[in-house]
Amino acid sequence: MTANGVLQLVLYLVVLLALAKPLGAYMARVYEGRPCGLDGVLGWLERLVYRLSGVRPDEEMGWKTYAVTMLLFNLAGMLVLYGIQRVQGVLPLNPEKLGAVSPDLAFNTAASFATNTNWQSYTGETTMSYLTQMVGLTVQNFVSAAAGMAVLVALIRGFARRSAETIGNFWVDLTRTTLYILLPLSFVFALVLVSQGVVQTFGPYAKVTVVQPTSYDEPITDTGGKPVLDEKGQPKTKKSTLTEQLIAVGPAASQIAIKQLGTNGGGFFNVNSAHPFENPTPLSNFLELLAILLIPAALCYTFGVMVRDTRQGWTVLAAMTVIFVGLLAVCVVAEQQGNVFVKQGVDHTASALQAGGNMEGKEVRFGIVNSALWATATTAASNGSVNSMHDSYTPIGGLVPLWMIQLGEVVYGGVGSGLYGMLIYAIIAVFVAGLMVGRTPEYLGKKIDAYEMKMSSLVILIVPFLVLVGTSIGVVTTAGKAGILNPGAHGFSEILYAFSSGPNNNGSAFAGLSANTPFYNTALGLSILFGRYWLAVPVLAIAGSLARKKIVPTGAGTLPTHTPLFVALLVGVVILVGALTYVPALALGPIVEHLNMIAAR
Amino acid sequence: MLTHCRAAIVSLALLTLITGVVYPVVVTLVAQVAFPQQANGSVIVKNGKPVGSALIGQPFDDPKYFWGRPSATSPFPDNASSSSGSNLSPTNPDLVKAVQERVATLRAADPGNTAPVPVDLVTASASGLDPHISPAAALYQVPRVARARKTDPHAVQELVERHIEGRLLGLLGESRVNVLELNLALDRR
Numbered sequence: 001m002t003a004n005g006v007l008q009l010v011l012y013l014v015v016l017l018a019l020a021k022p023l024g025a026y027m028a029r030v031y032e033g034r035p036c037g038l039d040g041v042l043g044w045l046e047r048l049v050y051r052l053s054g055v056r057p058d059e060e061m062g063w064k065t066y067a068v069t070m071l072l073f074n075l076a077g078m079l080v081l082y083g084i085q086r087v088q089g090v091l092p093l094n095p096e097k098l099g100a101v102s103p104d105l106a107f108n109t110a111a112s113f114a115t116n117t118n119w120q121s122y123t124g125e126t127t128m129s130y131l132t133q134m135v136g137l138t139v140q141n142f143v144s145a146a147a148g149m150a151v152l153v154a155l156i157r158g159f160a161r162r163s164a165e166t167i168g169n170f171w172v173d174l175t176r177t178t179l180y181i182l183l184p185l186s187f188v189f190a191l192v193l194v195s196q197g198v199v200q201t202f203g204p205y206a207k208v209t210v211v212q213p214t215s216y217d218e219p220i221t222d223t224g225g226k227p228v229l230d231e232k233g234q235p236k237t238k239k240s241t242l243t244e245q246l247i248a249v250g251p252a253a254s255q256i257a258i259k260q261l262g263t264n265g266g267g268f269f270n271v272n273s274a275h276p277f278e279n280p281t282p283l284s285n286f287l288e289l290l291a292i293l294l295i296p297a298a299l300c301y302t303f304g305v306m307v308r309d310t311r312q313g314w315t316v317l318a319a320m321t322v323i324f325v326g327l328l329a330v331c332v333v334a335e336q337q338g339n340v341f342v343k344q345g346v347d348h349t350a351s352a353l354q355a356g357g358n359m360e361g362k363e364v365r366f367g368i369v370n371s372a373l374w375a376t377a378t379t380a381a382s383n384g385s386v387n388s389m390h391d392s393y394t395p396i397g398g399l400v401p402l403w404m405i406q407l408g409e410v411v412y413g414g415v416g417s418g419l420y421g422m423l424i425y426a427i428i429a430v431f432v433a434g435l436m437v438g439r440t441p442e443y444l445g446k447k448i449d450a451y452e453m454k455m456s457s458l459v460i461l462i463v464p465f466l467v468l469v470g471t472s473i474g475v476v477t478t479a480g481k482a483g484i485l486n487p488g489a490h491g492f493s494e495i496l497y498a499f500s501s502g503p504n505n506n507g508s509a510f511a512g513l514s515a516n517t518p519f520y521n522t523a524l525g526l527s528i529l530f531g532r533y534w535l536a537v538p539v540l541a542i543a544g545s546l547a548r549k550k551i552v553p554t555g556a557g558t559l560p561t562h563t564p565l566f567v568a569l570l571v572g573v574v575i576l577v578g579a580l581t582y583v584p585a586l587a588l589g590p591i592v593e594h595l596n597m598i599a600a601r
Numbered sequence: 602m603l604t605h606c607r608a609a610i611v612s613l614a615l616l617t618l619i620t621g622v623v624y625p626v627v628v629t630l631v632a633q634v635a636f637p638q639q640a641n642g643s644v645i646v647k648n649g650k651p652v653g654s655a656l657i658g659q660p661f662d663d664p665k666y667f668w669g670r671p672s673a674t675s676p677f678p679d680n681a682s683s684s685s686g687s688n689l690s691p692t693n694p695d696l697v698k699a700v701q702e703r704v705a706t707l708r709a710a711d712p713g714n715t716a717p718v719p720v721d722l723v724t725a726s727a728s729g730l731d732p733h734i735s736p737a738a739a740l741y742q743v744p745r746v747a748r749a750r751k752t753d754p755h756a757v758q759e760l761v762e763r764h765i766e767g768r769l770l771g772l773l774g775e776s777r778v779n780v781l782e783l784n785l786a787l788d789r790r
Contacts, residue, residue, distance in 0.1 A: 048615075210652070210659050219676055271729065
């Protein structure tokens with residue numbers, strides 16, 4: 001790793017962790033209903049939303065009502081998003097005259113965006129109209145993030161309250177998150193992005209005359225738009241000259257701001273944040289990277305404030321950071337080493353004049369360090385946006401994002417969902433520690449009983465089940481194998497990555513896989529839904545059960561959960577569960593591929 | 602239950618209005634006033650005609666121009682209305698073949714140059730639209746461009762050096778050369 005590379009990584013981590021406290025403290029004010037400053041400006045809007053939707057903000061809910069309202073809201077969002085995509089052809093704000101989205105793709109996208117996954121089966125610039133992007137996708141970028149944060153806050157209240165029947169009001173948490181946290185941050189961030197060159201316009205695609213006309217082989221299509229094949233089954237082509245470039249634009253900045261801040265990750269354009277119009281400069285890249293982990297990291301501090309012991313928040317944040325730094329280093333080093341197969345006659349060395357390393361699928365302005373940092377951060381959080389193509393990573397470089405997803409999106413994780421996942425791991429960790437010394441486990445003064453352990457086990461087990469069963473179906477069915485782009489072990493990795501990304505609600509891909517087929521759209525769409533709600537509901541059940549309990553005074557036998565020892569224990573549990581569950585699958589994919597590379601060296 | 606359904610539908614409608622209509626429209630209005638050039642795609646105009654975007658790569662294969670990153674978009678390279686990477690895996694024989702062909706093409710266009718080719722010049726970019734190449738990749742092409750234009754290589758090299766954008770504050774990102782802007786400057790000389 002170069003000295004500059006280390007500096008860039010350190011600067012990123014320092015700024016990220018420095019922002020966790022101020023933002024975390026602000027969010028705690030929002031969730032505890034204390035004045036936060038913005039309520040003076042937007043309070044009328046908050047009250048208007050409650051009045052028109054018939055919500056009584058002071059009326060609290062038990063966990064079942066909280067879960068039902070969350071599910072109802074998400075269902076309504078999904079149906080509307082599905083509907084918009086199906087009829088976008090006749091709706092306004094569609095300058096490129098894009099037609100209706102196919103049913104399976106519309107279902108997949110609706111499921112994916114309502115759950116904060118933002119798996120993209122579609123090519124943004126050729127599929128979605130401006131109206132769909134704004135009124136459909138941007139809205140879900142906001143509210144799916146807000147819903148995740150609401151569930152987290154409900155769980156935190158479960159820890160903080162004693163002998164209580166209620167865990168908050170979903171509508172209030174949803175509205176306050178959107179208005180006081182996500183909207184103001186996105187507004188400022190969107191404008192900063194535009195200043196860097198991110199597009200924001202309702203105008204049609206720009207047409208320019210290229211400087212040097214070039215010739216290319218244009219595939220010949222029949223009247224139905226299908227490619228015509230020659231005798232050998234290869235598509236027939238004719239010589240054509242390229243004189244014009246049609247440049248896709250659109251209202252991108254407003255969507256990209258919330259896509260990063262809300263750990264959504266669905267790109268405005270097909271190649272996501274690798275596109276120069278989504279991420280034009282090193283500064284835009286740094287800020288977008290920061291936005292990916294900003295809220296998940298700050299929520300740890302919010303948690304600490306709300307349970308009246310900020311050390312607890314710092315401990316969880318420390319555990320996340322330890323795992324993050326370790327895997328980040330592996331990814332950067334692997335990518336900087338480059339690809340042994342294409343070294344002949346090629347200069348891979350990092351120097352002042354070039355980034356070197358494995359540059360296939362990477363952009364020059366980001367080089368190796370910022371690409372690998374992004375790949376690690378976007379999969380640590382359940383963001384899933386990319387600024388380089390993970391499919392072209394070296395085997396070990398690609399294993400890092402894949403395994404990061406499989407760890408369950410708890411290293412920072414999605415907004416809300418990451419921390420509630422990590423708190424479930426904390427419950428498991430105190431349980432394991434309790435088993436070792438034969439004491440009843442407690443966390444934050446709450447006794448962890450059989451009910452909490454059953455629900456936590458569900459949370460831990462459901463996703464691996466979806467990932468591994470989904471992958472097996474993918475590799476034994478013709479429809480699954482048909483999507484593979486790359487031969488050998490890497491083809492298996494493509495399917496494994498897809499079925500890891502879906503249920504874990506990440507949304508990034510080994511994008512060589514042709515996933516826009518009825519099989520993948522349906523299978524992944526379903527796994528995304530199960531992966532989100534089969535976790536969120538047990539988490540709310542735990543919240544309800546914990547809220548009812550009394551606080552046990554700490555005694556000599558209480559395991560302190562704010563110490564380096566607990567950090568190590570938490571890291572150990574996350575890594576162990578992740579390793580035990582996925583090493584066999586990883587061995588068949590990236591590890592075999594890596595051995596192939598060593599053999600060739 | 603009915604009150605919950607009403608709350609779900611009405612709050613979704615209101616939040617849609619706020620985050621899906623008001624928010625993007627206000628951002629657009631402010632952006633169009635404050636940063637009109639960037640908000641509309643950083644289009645470069647030459648003699649009154651738009652000739653490209655400062656942020657979007659263009660295909661070049663004439664020896665007298667600097668060439669950009671290989672692009673995996675279809676059906677032609679640098680297709681700015683359908684961005685795409687190659688997604689070829691490092692162990693894919695197609696990738697090895699493609700890189701070797703690109704090395705051979707560069708060598709054939711510049712027979713005297715036996716230096717190893719900078720890696721970004723023979724590997725496809727992530728977006729297929731990368732507007733930049735590394736300074737190493739630009740300097741590598743100086744002899745060829747100078748010969749094709751029958752000019753002094755030192756003058757071309759100087760032009761390249763003037764077009765190198767360093768890391769932000771000497772720290773963030775990677776140093777790079779914008780190919781389209783460099784080629785437009787070449788034509789202006």
